[in-house]
Amino acid sequence: MSSLLITLLRRLLLAFGLVLAVLAVNFTLIHAAPGDPALVIAGEMGGADEAAMAAIRKNYGLDKPLPEQFITYLGRSLRGDLGTSYTYNRPVSSLILDRLGPTILLVLTALIGAICLGTLMGVLASRRPDSLFSGVVTVFSLVGYAMPVFWTGILLVILFGKVWPIMPIAGMRDVRLMGAGAWVNAMDVLHHLVLPAVTLGLIYLAQYSRLARASMLEVLGSDYIRTARAKGLADGTITFKHALRNAMMPLVTIAGLQFGNLISGAVLVETVFSWPGLGTLALDAILGRDYPSLLGVLTFSAILVIVANLLTDLSYRWIDPRLRTR
Amino acid sequence: MAANISSLSPATEALSPWREAWRVFRANKAAMLGLAILSVIIGVMVLGPSIYGVAPFDIVSAPFTPPFTQPSAWLGTDYLGRDVLAGVLVGGRATVLVGLAAATLAVTIGVSIGALAGFFGGWVDSALSRVTELFQVLPALLFAMVLVTLFTPSLTVVVFAIGVVAWTGTARLARAEFMRLRHLEYANAARAMGAGPLRLMLREILPNALPPLIVSATLIVGSAILFEAGLSFLGLSDANVMSWGLMIGSNRRNILECWWAVTFPGAAIFLTVLAVSLIGDGLNDAFNPKLHLR
Numbered sequence: 001m002s003s004l005l006i007t008l009l010r011r012l013l014l015a016f017g018l019v020l021a022v023l024a025v026n027f028t029l030i031h032a033a034p035g036d037p038a039l040v041i042a043g044e045m046g047g048a049d050e051a052a053m054a055a056i057r058k059n060y061g062l063d064k065p066l067p068e069q070f071i072t073y074l075g076r077s078l079r080g081d082l083g084t085s086y087t088y089n090r091p092v093s094s095l096i097l098d099r100l101g102p103t104i105l106l107v108l109t110a111l112i113g114a115i116c117l118g119t120l121m122g123v124l125a126s127r128r129p130d131s132l133f134s135g136v137v138t139v140f141s142l143v144g145y146a147m148p149v150f151w152t153g154i155l156l157v158i159l160f161g162k163v164w165p166i167m168p169i170a171g172m173r174d175v176r177l178m179g180a181g182a183w184v185n186a187m188d189v190l191h192h193l194v195l196p197a198v199t200l201g202l203i204y205l206a207q208y209s210r211l212a213r214a215s216m217l218e219v220l221g222s223d224y225i226r227t228a229r230a231k232g233l234a235d236g237t238i239t240f241k242h243a244l245r246n247a248m249m250p251l252v253t254i255a256g257l258q259f260g261n262l263i264s265g266a267v268l269v270e271t272v273f274s275w276p277g278l279g280t281l282a283l284d285a286i287l288g289r290d291y292p293s294l295l296g297v298l299t300f301s302a303i304l305v306i307v308a309n310l311l312t313d314l315s316y317r318w319i320d321p322r323l324r325t326r
Numbered sequence: 327m328a329a330n331i332s333s334l335s336p337a338t339e340a341l342s343p344w345r346e347a348w349r350v351f352r353a354n355k356a357a358m359l360g361l362a363i364l365s366v367i368i369g370v371m372v373l374g375p376s377i378y379g380v381a382p383f384d385i386v387s388a389p390f391t392p393p394f395t396q397p398s399a400w401l402g403t404d405y406l407g408r409d410v411l412a413g414v415l416v417g418g419r420a421t422v423l424v425g426l427a428a429a430t431l432a433v434t435i436g437v438s439i440g441a442l443a444g445f446f447g448g449w450v451d452s453a454l455s456r457v458t459e460l461f462q463v464l465p466a467l468l469f470a471m472v473l474v475t476l477f478t479p480s481l482t483v484v485v486f487a488i489g490v491v492a493w494t495g496t497a498r499l500a501r502a503e504f505m506r507l508r509h510l511e512y513a514n515a516a517r518a519m520g521a522g523p524l525r526l527m528l529r530e531i532l533p534n535a536l537p538p539l540i541v542s543a544t545l546i547v548g549s550a551i552l553f554e555a556g557l558s559f560l561g562l563s564d565a566n567v568m569s570w571g572l573m574i575g576s577n578r579r580n581i582l583e584c585w586w587a588v589t590f591p592g593a594a595i596f597l598t599v600l601a602v603s604l605i606g607d608g609l610n611d612a613f614n615p616k617l618h619l620r
Contacts, residue, residue, distance in 0.1 A: 021460045033476035142607075146600035148552055150559050151574060151592035158585045257462070264467030268556050272578075282468060283560060286475045294475065298468050305463040 004317075011313055015306045022302040023077050026295045027070050038062050082299065083292035087284070092296035095281065100300070102172055103277035105189075107266050109197040114204035115255060119248075121205075122212020123239060129217060137209050144206025149265050153199040153272035160195060168192045170274040196273045200265050204258070211254060215247040248319055256312025260305045347537070347612040357608020363601035367418060367594070374415035382413040382568040393586045404573070404587035405580040413573045414590050420569035421558075422598065424485055425551035431489025432550065433496055433543045440500025441535075445508055445527050451501070458497050466491035467556060474562045484563050488553045496542050503535035537613035544606035548599045555595045570595045 038056045057063045061072055076083075082092040125134040160167040168174065172192050173185065219225065220243055228238045267279030274280065278297050285293035351357055380386060385407040386398060393402035393410070401411040443454040470487035477483045507513060508531060516530045557563050558571030565572070570591035577587040 018460060018463055029472060029476055142600060142603060146596050146603055148555050148592060148595050150556060154581055154588050158581055161582050260463060260465040263465040267467050282471060286471060294472055298472055301465045301468055302463045305465060
């Protein structure tokens with residue numbers, strides 16, 4: 001118990017350090033970029049004279065020495081104050097909280113779907129490595145990886161927008177259903193979620209099915225599996241109960257490592273399907289030169305990745321009992 | 327000395343590891359297919375535009391001309407009436423060049439950081455590992471988007487942005503390899519003979535760490551190409567240079583009217599990345615004799 005507590009504390013401390021480092025990177029970026037931040041702000045406000053510029057500098061603390069500005073920036077960010085959006089004139093943190101839900105919904109649906117289906121495909125393929133199905137899984141994983149995610153999305157939009165219009169191809173909700181009950185709304189969101197989640201999930205499905213196949217093949221060749229077979233255990237029990245548990249470790253590792261890529265993919269998928277998440281917020285921020293929102297999204301998604309990594313670490317203990325005693 | 331040993335074993339011809347790897351690679355049909363596809367794509371990219379001779383930004387015909395209907399615009403025209411075929415032929419240059427340059431940068435950063443961390447261990451390792459972790463938690467595409475926005479979107483900035491976000495995997499791999507190799511007997515022998523750290527790293531350890539690093543570099547080329555395509559799709563690359571991603575991005579609002587303007591450049595990206603990853607897989611099998619027993 002105490003060892004778990006110490007590990008947990010250590011992990012949390014490291015995670016906190018990473019958050020600080022991310023903030024430091026952001027701060028460096030703002031100040032390394034060409035151009036005076038005050039000029040940028042004045043530009044977004046529609047121009048300013050010298051007096052107004054001085055006011056802006058004072059207001060944003062830009063007249064203070066850099067280290068002091070950095071400390072102020074850290075303190076504010078840690079209290080959840082990520083600045084004010086230039087375009088929306090709202091606190092960035094509230095803007096992000098509005099968009100966080102849709103992104104998490106999209107990313108988790110894609111991730112969980114890809115892991116479950118990918119593992120299943122990999123397991124089935126590993127049982128007969130020379131079968132047709134196994135070959136199909138291999139080809140599928142190559143194709144799925146090489147398709148640019150935004151292109152997959154666009155092909156699906158063309159398919160379901162033009163040829164076979166049974167799926168909504170943009171947005172998260174149907175405006176005509178806004179007044180309806182909670183159940184209707186939930187089903188509406190799910191209906192809109194199908195295509196974006198499938199698009200984003202496909203790349204990861206490709207990777208996990210391949211990884212699961214390789215990992216299972218390795219585990220199925222080990223001695224304890226032969227022992228289990230010699231004991232006369234049923235094939236299904238061996239595959240799903242004995243082998244899968246050990247084959248899961250690399251899958252979980254990769255899933256944790258790739259959470260950042262998943263968010264990157266979500267940016268592109270959200271753009272294609274006009275999904276109202278962090279990705280579209282970031283792109284809007286870029287078009288509007290709204291730096292606080294842009295950096296806020298970067299900070300927030302980095303925190304999401306850090307949390308995902310923490311959860312991955314913890315799930316190792318759940319999957320592999322040997323780690324619990326350490 | 328070397329001559330004596332080789333004269334002692336005349337029965338089997340000794341192949342150098344590299345030639346052995348090439349032999350395995352050549353026998354791999356998928357990998358050779360990848361090599362063939364990539365050669366064709368590079369050939370078309372280099373020669374195609376000068377043979378076809380239509381500029382990709384020129385308006386050649388009515389907008390939304392479907393493909394295979396007009397001999398002057400064989401793959402149709404986009405929403406502005408620009409020739410899709412001309413774009414597909416030229417668009418690979420930026421995509422592939424940026425992908426290659428960014429991958430080179432990423433591999434250089436990754437191998438340097440991983441090598442230093444793995445070779446020296448101790449506090450150097452902890453410090454560099456923390457840096458690697460930091461870059462791992464920054465979502466790569468978002469970080470690249472921020473870099474490109476804060477600085478001007480030129481091809482150089484795009485190369486830099488992709489290179490700076492794509493190196494962490496290579497660094498982890500290089501670190502593990504250097505850690506494994508630095509205490510092997512031959513490395514200790516070289517150390518005993520007075521080799522300094524730089525010589526040990528570059529002349530003794532790096533050559534033996536190369537095979538997995540080459541495989542990872544190939545895979546990075548593939549993802550760097552996808553990255554460049556993604557950035558130009560979002561309109562965050564140089565707007566004056568035609569690329570496959572830019573073609574898809576600029577026609578995004580009109581995909582229901584001209585599917586061909588997004589389908590063909592997308593297929594080109596897909597084929598290029600597919601070819602590169604087939605080659606990567608082939609190299610992986612060729613360098614890991616253990617794997618192709620499966």
